[in-house]
Amino acid sequence: MSADTDVEVLRRQGRVVVVGASLAGLRAAETLREQGFTGSLTMIGDEPYEPYDRPPLSKQALLGRARPEDTALPRRRDIDAEWRLGVAAESLDRDAKQVRLANGDTVPYDRLLITTGTRARPWFHPEEAALDGVFGLRTRDDSARLRRKLTGGVSRVLVIGAGFTGSEVASACRELGLQVTVAERGPAPLVGALGGVIGAVADRLQRKHGVDLRCGVSVTALEGDDVGRLRRAHLSDGSAIDVEVAVVSLGAMRNTEWLAGSGVAAGPRGIACDAGCRVFDVNGIVTDDIYAAGDVARSPHPLFDYQFLALEHWGNAVEQAEIAAHNMICAGPDRRPHLWLPMFWSTQFGVNIKSVGVPSLGDRLVVAQGALTEARFVAVYGYRGRVIAAASFDGAKWLGFYEQQIASGAPFPPEYRTVDRRTETLDPVDPAFPDPHLPTHGATVTLTGHSPSERRVAFVPAHA
Amino acid sequence: MTSGTLVAQITDYAHRADPYPLYAELRKQPVRREDDGTYLVSTYYEVRSLANDPRLSNDTSNRPSGYARVGQPDPQTGLPPSFIFTDPPLHDRLRDTINRPFGPPHSPRFLDGLRGELAKVVTELLDAFEGKEQVDIVEDFSYPLPVTAICKVLGVPREDEPRFHVWADALASSLDPQAGGADGQEKAQRARQDMGAYLTDLIETKRRHPGPGMLSALAPAMTPADLEATAVLLLVAGHETTVNAITNTTLTLLRHPDLLDRFQKDPDLAVPLIEEVLRYEPPVQFVPWTTALADIDVAGTTIPEGSPVWLMLAAANRDPKRFKDPDRFDPDRRDNEHLGFYTGVHYCFGAPLARIELHVAVPELFRRVKFSGLLEDPPPYRANAVLRGPRHLPVAIEGVTV
Amino acid sequence: MRLVVDLNRCQGFAQCVFLAPDVFSLHGEEALLFSPRFDEAQKDRVEKAAAACPVQAILVDYSDEPTKGVKPHVG
Secondary structure (H helix, E strand, O other), X not given: OOHXXXXXXXXXXXXXXXXXXXXXXXXXXXXXXXXXXXXXXXXXXXOOOOOEOOHHHHOHHHHOOOOHHXXXXXXXXXXXXXXXXXXXXXXXXXXXXXXXXXXXXEEEOOEEEEOOOXXXXXXXXXXXXXXXXXXXXXXXXXXXXXXXXXXXXXXXXXXXXXXXXXXXXXXXXXXXXXXXXXXXXXXXXXXXXXXXXXXXXXXXXXXXXXXXXXXOOOEEEEEEOOOOEEEEEEEOXXXXXXXXXXXXXXXXXXXXXXHOOOOEOEXXXXXXXXXXXXXXXXXXXXXXXXXXXXXXXXXEOHHHOOOEEXXXXXXXXXXXXXHXXXXXXXXXXXXXXXXXXXXXXXXXXXXXEEXXXXXXXXXXXXXXXXXHHHOEEEEEEEEOOEEEEEEEEOOHHHHHHHHHHHHOOOEOOOOOOOOOOOOOOOOOEOOOOOOOOXXXXXXXXXXXXXXXXXXXXXOOOOOO | OOHHHHHHHHHOHHHOOOOHHHHHHHHOOOEEEOOOOOEXXXXXXXXXXXXXXXXXXXXXXXXXXXXXXXXXXXXXXXXXXXXXXXXXXXXXXXXXXXXXXXXXXXXXXXXXXHHHHHHHHHHHHHHOOOOOOEEEHHHHHHOHHHHHHXXXXXXXXXXXXXXXXXXXXXXHHOOOOOOOHHHHHHHHHHHHHHHHHHHHHHHHHHHHOOOOOHHHHHOOOOOHHHHHHHHHHHHHHHHHOHHHHHHHHHHHHHHOHHHXXXXXXXXXXXXXXXXXXXXXXXXXXXXXXXXXXXXEEEOOEEEOXXXXXXXXXXXXXXOOOOOOOOOOOOOOOOOOOOOOOOOHHHOXXXXXXXXXXXHHHHHXXXXXXXXXXXXXXXXXXXXXXXXXXXXXXXXXXXXXXX | OXXXXXXXXXXXXXXXXXXXXXXXXXXXXXXXXXXXXXXXXXXXXXXXXXXXXXXOOEEEEOOOOOXXXXXXXXX
């Protein structure tokens, strides 16, 4: 039987199993059907819900403009799948080609797609994390619980970590009229993702909206009362604040533990896969039946020296899922590479923040359009003399242009004259990323080195 | 065909009824240099990319002397240009201010709240078709509706229409690159002054006695000169564009009896059908008022700094690299990301008003009126090559239902 | 009925807010918020909003049925 016949048989009557029933998993399933896959499709998810959209959970859901339970994702088409929801995958047996579930069931596959994503990094102290009033924010249930608490008569909230999620939560709390303290280990909000220069703008934005922002401090302990309710937080500067709610926003962790011992190249930084979404094994050999997509995947990108790139981005989940699904059911020469340029957005304090490319790789920065002082600008990041990323505050319509500049390896700094250029000459500055070995809230774009079996939890220095 | 003649043909009135073969010719060279140093860009991805390019300016005073400075009032008048002929940050400040009483975030329901009144206007206009065997869609329907709408939006007395109609026409003509040469420009400057004087008086009245509409809301927030420039722009744009969109929709449907039939059975077709008209027959055919602030490489050509650049929206909307079978009118088209309202920071300010008018007018027109056909095809067109549309659209009708 | 906006594509043109102000809103000058679920009363407006999006970023699913085969059971 030729390989082509195999593909035809696979497309007609193969068994595809998708572990992770969220955005990436759903879009992959839809793509499979769209492209004519008629075999069996099993969707496995640890949450009891059909795939839902997460970005609203830290924005409109906290504001009460949408209910967390209303975030189920619209479907592009019927996917005719068997759904196994509310039960987690527990292990992978590559020899037997089956996934074992937490309830003991086994699910055999011909092609496996792993889209298990990430979860919120928990508070480091389990007993403190269990206090009534301590929240993480990742799932529908998290959002619903937090919303109930925030509208249940509390007055003061502590947000731990001023990354995107933490900042969005702080923004929502201010809009709800609550007092908010934000504690951030780094020198400013968003520094991990955008650097200190832009972080200073985010800093002003938070303070302007009445946030009690404390940078350069960490929370050392959360203290409860007699009945286990959070009542106070202790900070590394020796101070303490009385709070009823703490939202832990310390970034995300990849859900790869269930793959331990399976022989695939999965670790804390994600699952290594090639540009065609095929997962590597620990020997650096690419598998042909296991694919990964979305937040959990890390894959090499030609624009960034073929380093493995790990992204926690909505658009990447969609795009990579489509590529993975396509590649799963076609012959080698028809496979397509996943070359998505990272794109990200966040809305906080009434400002639309977007980025394209990998800002954290930048060694220089210029404000190409607008002004930092007006919180309406486009900042462009350079890396070794070429444009590597851009970030905008209320300037989304310009980002497409800089996306083209990044894709074409355009020289940095962009010396040409543009509209809304506020200075005669551009004066590139250090974007001021914190020491990458000291992670703060975690960036949403990370370069994770060249090794497929990278297992260390270490940030790759941006300027090595 | 030599490069000099194509633009002359596009602006030549003889090709007004069907410029699309010329646009197809134009697309063979996506970025085309005219003999006077003007660059015409006509393919979809290139037009879209330039519309989003910060090296392209809408402020024509950036053009070297000798080129037409479209939209710039005679320096002697001391008047500011309206916001479409400015660049950020001035553009953004003006547009944000003007948007406050018009749309979100501050007034998201302002236009939505006009639907009822506009529907009433449509009803009255169509009631007047009763007993007629022949109507002129332009005079009897697609002109009066947008005029009433823009008057309501701005707070301008509808009964003054005969006065500003003439000025609006003259000003719209001045956007047309070939319009009457120096004579036409002089006429436009005069119209600009007359309309400006009229609106200045009106704004002064509104300042003292605020009423409904944007002018009253904006009077305290803007300088008299900026508000006057804005009012002129919005009044002219409100007059000269949506009329074409409504007329073009009617014309296109009457040229496609199969779709007309389908539409009458399935009124839900209105929404995609209107978007397809905006692709297929965009009311603003091209934007001849941008200028390169730096050398720009696009599609293998370098547009030198200072060059006037024309973005050919109607040609881009029929680019086969973007739209399958582009000369086919197809309301079932998926992913219809047309450039009918431009894109980028200068995206048409009035687009939502135009759409609301179209959504109110088009389904009702075809629900109530039984058409027998076009009386002239092609109909007579107005002179303007930029704001292109029929001057009259005489049609035979069999009757009007309630 | 459900919808989602691809906010990578969204550039804040806000055409959807004009056409369906009960479903879409702007937070500041550019940031879009949307209600992921809407009812029959909003259907016409949402349809117009989705069609008008200059960057075609709005995905709407008009099927009101719970997805076939998705049961809220565990296991």
